[in-house]
Amino acid sequence: MTLERWRKITEWPVMLAALVYLAVYSWQVLDPGTIPPGAASVVLQGIWLLFAAHYAVSLALAPAKGSWFLRHLHELIIVALPMLRPLRLLRLLTALNILHRVAGTALRGRVIVYVTGGSFLLIYVAALAMFDAERNHPESLITNFWDALWWSVVSVTTVGYGDLYPVTLTGRLIAIALMIYGIALLGVVTATLASWLIQQVAEVEEKSTAATVAHVDQLREELAEFCALMLEQTARHR
Amino acid sequence: MTLERWRKITEWPVMLAALVYLAVYSWQVLDPGTIPPGAASVVLQGIWLLFAAHYAVSLALAPAKGSWFLRHLHELIIVALPMLRPLRLLRLLTALNILHRVAGTALRGRVIVYVTGGSFLLIYVAALAMFDAERNHPESLITNFWDALWWSVVSVTTVGYGDLYPVTLTGRLIAIALMIYGIALLGVVTATLASWLIQQVAEVEEKSTAATVAHVDQLREELAEFCALMLEQTARHR
Amino acid sequence: MTLERWRKITEWPVMLAALVYLAVYSWQVLDPGTIPPGAASVVLQGIWLLFAAHYAVSLALAPAKGSWFLRHLHELIIVALPMLRPLRLLRLLTALNILHRVAGTALRGRVIVYVTGGSFLLIYVAALAMFDAERNHPESLITNFWDALWWSVVSVTTVGYGDLYPVTLTGRLIAIALMIYGIALLGVVTATLASWLIQQVAEVEEKSTAATVAHVDQLREELAEFCALMLEQTARHR
Amino acid sequence: MTLERWRKITEWPVMLAALVYLAVYSWQVLDPGTIPPGAASVVLQGIWLLFAAHYAVSLALAPAKGSWFLRHLHELIIVALPMLRPLRLLRLLTALNILHRVAGTALRGRVIVYVTGGSFLLIYVAALAMFDAERNHPESLITNFWDALWWSVVSVTTVGYGDLYPVTLTGRLIAIALMIYGIALLGVVTATLASWLIQQVAEVEEKSTAATVAHVDQLREELAEFCALMLEQTARHR
Incomplete structure (x- = not known):
């Protein structure tokens, strides 16, 4: 079996597993009383094993293992960090492949869809992980999910009021990931606008100057x- | 009657209604003692009904209803969120159509006029809505309109000192809208400058290279x- | 006498007057004990009158008064706001005309020199004005000039820790001007980098594709x- | 001996010395008990003398001394500020020349490698210097290295929660350098994205329009x- 065929076959099951992971994780974090902790843990561990197996098979099937390894470093990071449990949720971003299908072929349109979809998902996932990481710390400022969501938006826009901020190591690592995404988000928004504006101005002018x-x-x-x-x-x- | 004709006829009345809405809402928020609360409420509700009717007629007249619906989602959001009363004021941005007439045809000039006008309007409206949302909350930090205006500018520039921040759900939703606009504002300012600079540099160089x-x-x-x-x-x- | 001749003759005296204004104002703010307050006040008022006269003569000499008025609105704002004494210092930015001479003819080089020079001047002037506005307020957090300088840099970079922030109306107006400059600064830095990068990439590619x-x-x-x-x-x- | 030959011969020893400087400085700051203070001081002073000599010889060998002096002002600043000990560590950025070799020839790829490498190095060095500058101040908020690292990331992304901020003069100078780098970082990220996006869009369109x-x-x-x-x-x- 070739790598492409393997990736094509497993694309939808992997996406479904990621969605189940998000759903179970959300349930476990937001309403811990109503879910048997053992069951949730089994499902989350099972999906983690599934992702690890998927990564291993992909690597085994790759013709140029070194190059594939380097270009899919983000997959390894997502699979290989069991001590940073909440960060594993970032694998959910593979679900954006669905959006990839919805959007047309225009590059700028696709960038807009990716960035909007990715921002919503990342803000939600970061809030969930932050709430999970911070709620049991005695000095924590983020004590309910709405606070975590508010913190998430304030951080990704780089406003950073400072009314809420993480105090645990896991929380800070989640915040760093979110802030880096925030810088990239600012960049993508600006770049898309600049690209559009430059093209619009060029279109008016090129008609009269370029051969x-x-x-x-x-x-x-x-x-x-x-x-x-x-x-x-x-x-x-x- | 065609959709274009309907939009053309109703453009000025809708703009006027939006301005009346802003004036009455400002009066009601800033000096609540001097306005009969019943009268203000009737005017605001009446204008809301007017906008809802305008949206419904527009949709009914549209030849391709699905496509019109998708491209005018922002109008629906403005009309359809009665529980987020202050956010409804964003419909005021339709008043920018006036600026559209004042500005010439140069694209970059029009972008500058839109962004400057939109920023002033949005900062004022957000401050008004924030003051209305926060002033009756016991833990509120934003207790007068000047504080709300100051908070609004600090947020839209993404500085975010954190001396003032919203504590109510409505206040936070207003803040999120304003921060997203802040990111877009940064993007538009940069894109306009980049477009101008790239064009200036290109003009010097193109003379000697392009056919x-x-x-x-x-x-x-x-x-x-x-x-x-x-x-x-x-x-x-x- | 034509407007150009008038502006050319008065350019250096106006610049000198602005520098004297900055020096006297700095002295008055930073070391108020060693300067006779009457003398400082007379010099500052005198230079203000000088600027007002310069503006009036320029307007009188302009062939198209309406258009000149609109394009030199910033000069009127600087002259016409006596109640915002510190903001008048922004007229110092005319001193940047010196830098204009130092820099060569390359557009990007000139932008870099302007932005660097303007940032240093604006950060210093804003800190001076902020210190003058805040130091006598009982709730003030900015109680010495180094704090004001630190606040100025933290604000212009849009970091906004919130350890120091203005509490007076004048202070907040100065902060708003500085934050708007901060957004523009981010935009100019990005636009210059983008313009440079796009040109470098284009140079490599154009050799093989464009006619x-x-x-x-x-x-x-x-x-x-x-x-x-x-x-x-x-x-x-x- | 020519300047180029001198720079080529000394490139690797200078880089090695910079790495030793970072290692010894890190050790001295992070675990002061286990290192003989005299030994660390001797090594750091020795490397400082080495860098000063390297700068002096380079200047002596330069054919056009004035122009070389202006274009290598950053080297003088790094060598000449002994009272700002921690800032001297910025000379470590010369180690980026290694990255320069690793990266291919594509300009955008090289920019990405430089910015990523430089950000990691600068965040680490700024945290180290900040921790060294702040830890002995009674009002200090940054009391361990992990706090300094967290502060460093929060500042460079311009989020600035304000939970931690420097209170000493040295600390504030380090923070200013880091915040200026943060603005430049935002600019580079945006410019790289914009350049990529503009090129992608142009490639699709140029096929059908340009001669x-x-x-x-x-x-x-x-x-x-x-x-x-x-x-x-x-x-x-x-």
Whole structure:
């Protein structure tokens, strides 16, 4: 079996498993009383094993193992950090492949869909993980899920009021990941706007300055016409 | 009646209604003692009904209802959220259509006018809504309108000192909307500057490198001249 | 006398007056005990009158008064706000015209020099004005000049720790001006970097894809050569 | 000996010395009990002398001393500020020359490697220097290295919660350097994304609009073909 075939077959099951992981994890964090802790733990561990197996098989099937390993380092990080349990949820971002299908082929449109979808997912997941990491710490400021969600938005926009901030190591690692995403988000928003604006301005101006294919083609047609005329002339002359 | 005609006829009345809404809402929030609460409430509800009717008629007149619905989702959100009363004020941004007329046709100039006008309006409206949402909460930090205005500017620039921040759910939703606008604002400012700078640098350089229409046209003229000369020659020869 | 001649003659005296204003204002704020308050006040008021007269004469000399008024609105704002004494210092930015001379003709180089010089000047002036505005308020957090300078840098970079923030109205107006400059600063830095990067990448690529003047010129030469050859041929033939 | 040869010969020893400096400084700051203070001090002073000598020799060898001095001002600043001991560590950034070799030739790839490597190094060095500067101050908030690291990331992303901030002068100077880098970082991330996006969009569009060398060459070939045909015709005719 080739790597592409393996990835294609497993794409939907992996996405489904990620969604189940998010659902069970959300339930466990948000309403811990109503879920048997053993069951939730078994499901989460099972899906983790599934992802690890998926990664191992993918690596085994890759023709150029070294290059595949380097280009899929993010998958390894997601699989290999069991002590940072909440961060594992970032694997959920693979669910964005669905959005990839919904969006058309226009590059900027696809960037907008990815960034919007990714931001919503990441803000939710970061809030969930932060709430899970902070709620049992005695000095914690983030004591309910709505606070965690509010903190998540304030951090990703780089506003950072400082009314709420993480105090645990896990919480700070989650915050660092979110802040780095925030910088990238600012960059993507700006880049998309700049790209659109530059193109719009260029379109108005290029019409009057740049030599387009149309101009060269027109020139070629005139040349061909003249060529035909000349050949006709010399032939008639002979 | 076509959709365009309906939108054209109703454009100015809708804008006027939005301005009245802002005025009455400002009065009600900033000086609640001098306005009969019943009267203010009737005017605000009436304008809300008017906007809802305007949206419904627009949708009914649209030839492709699905596509119109998707492209005007923001109008539905503005009309359909009665529990988030202050956020409804965002419909005021339709007043920017006036600015659209004032500004010339240059794209970058229009972007600057939109962003400046939109920022002033949004900062004012967000401060008003925030003050309305927070002032009756016991733990509120934003206790007068000037504080709300200060908070609004600090948030939209993503500085976020943290001396003032919302504590109610409505306040936080308003803050989230404002922070998202802040990210977009940063993006638009950067994109406009980048577009201007890239164009200025390109103008200096393009003169010496890119093939312009002028060059191709000159070539065509030379070709036409040669063509005429050749035809004359062969004709004389015959 | 024409407007250009007037502006050219008065450029250096106005700049000198602005520098004297900054020096006297700095002295008055930083070491109020060693300066006779009457003398400082007289100098500052005198320079203010000088600027007001300069603005009035410029407006009187302008051929198109309306258009000049609109394009020099920032000068009016600087002259016309006596109640916001510290903000008047922003007129110091006219001193940047010196930098304009130092920098070469390359646009990006000039942008870098302007932004760096303007940032240093604005951070210092904002700190000075903030210290002057806040130091006598009982709840003030900014109680010495180094604190004001630190606050100024933290605000202009949009970091906003919130350890220090203005509490007076004047202080908040200064902060708003500085934060708006901070957004513009972020935009200019990004735009300059983007413009540089896009040009570097384009230079590598354009060599192999875009039709340059050189190509069209080469084509024209070949055409001229062919034209001469044909004319020679037909002439010899006759 | 020429300047280039001197710089080439000393490149690796200087880099090694910088790494030793970082290692000894880290050890001295993070675990002061286990290192003889005299030994650490001797090594750090020795490396400082080495860097000063390297700078002096470079300047002496430079053919155009004035221009070299201006373009290497950052080296002088790193060497010449003994009272700001921690800031001297910024010389470590010369170690990025290693990364320069690892990265390929693609400009954007090199920018990404530089920015990622430089960010990690600067965040670590700033945290180390901040911890060293703040830990002995009675009002200090940054009392362990993990706090300093957390503060460093929060500052460089311009989030600035304000839970931790420097209170000493040295600490504030380090923070200012880090915040300026944060602004530049935002700019570089955005510029790289914008450059990539603009190129991707341009590639799709240029195929259908801009006159490429291929088009002009095709035209030239057709002209040459016609030229040969005409010459053949007239020759046969004669």
